[in-house]
Amino acid sequence: TIVVDPSLLIIPVVALGASLLTLISGFGLGTLLLPVFALFFPLEIAILLTAVVHLLNNLFKLGLMGRHIHWPTVLRFGVPGIVGAFAGAQLMHLLGERAALYQGVRQTVDPLDLTIAVLMLVFGLFELSKTLNALSLPPRWMVPGGLLSGLFGGLSGHQGALRSMFLLRADLGKENFIATGVAIACLVDFTRLPVYIGGGLLDTLRTRWPLLLATTLCAFAGAWWGKKLIPKVTMRGVQLAVGLLMLMIAGMLAGGVI
DSSP, X not given: OOOOOHHHHHHHHHHHHHHHHHHHHOSOHHHHHHHHHHHHSOHHHHHHHHHHHHHHHHHHHHHHHGGGOOHHHIIIIIHHHHHHHHHHHHHHHHHHTSOOOEEXXXXXXXXXXXXXXXXXXXXXXXXXXXXXXXXXXXXXXXXHHHHHHHHHHHHTSOOHXXXXXXXXXXXXXXXXXXXXXXXXXXXXXXXXXXXXXXXXXXXXXXXXXXXXXXXXXXXXXXXXHHHHHTTTOOOHHHHHHXXXXXXXXXXHHHTTOO
């Protein structure tokens, strides 16, 4: 009897759809992919695997849309993001090493589980609420915004919603907005991944390469397809689905179900 790991089937399919939607909407691939990885792996490993796919997919998207990058915005927002991402990645390891806080339904809940649950709750509400989703901040907040977005990006990968709040007021066209966000996300990913790997997670990459390969290729396909659909798609239904998924996973993490 051939036993197929369900993660090899489910996660790549989710990556295809998530990559397509993130290119169009501006929220991060990790927003949807991390909760699915967390269903199959411990949270630190789920964050690492999501970060690898996220970086590779963003590099692919740069190949598709790199000519639209607005470099002054990348420098003003992305360089502070590097500092924030390094701090966030260090915080992820620190929280993951702390003792459990309480016993959940199926397993103990540690500070990292609870922190990511709270972040998913907050960013899930951002997706569900039209008011929160439409928030934007003036350009003078770019530097602190980059630091904050990078911090959350390094901690959990949830950087897209915050980044969009600041870039929406940068007077960028749709293609410029998308390409500039991708470039900034790459800076965060290049910063956080070495910190994750240096924390002892390198063996995970060696043993999970088939899953990473399948997921990354599906994400590439989604980005390629999404580029063709940019002018045609409205995102409200997608935001509702993503928000509800994030709230569900947040509850499962906080409750010790996963």
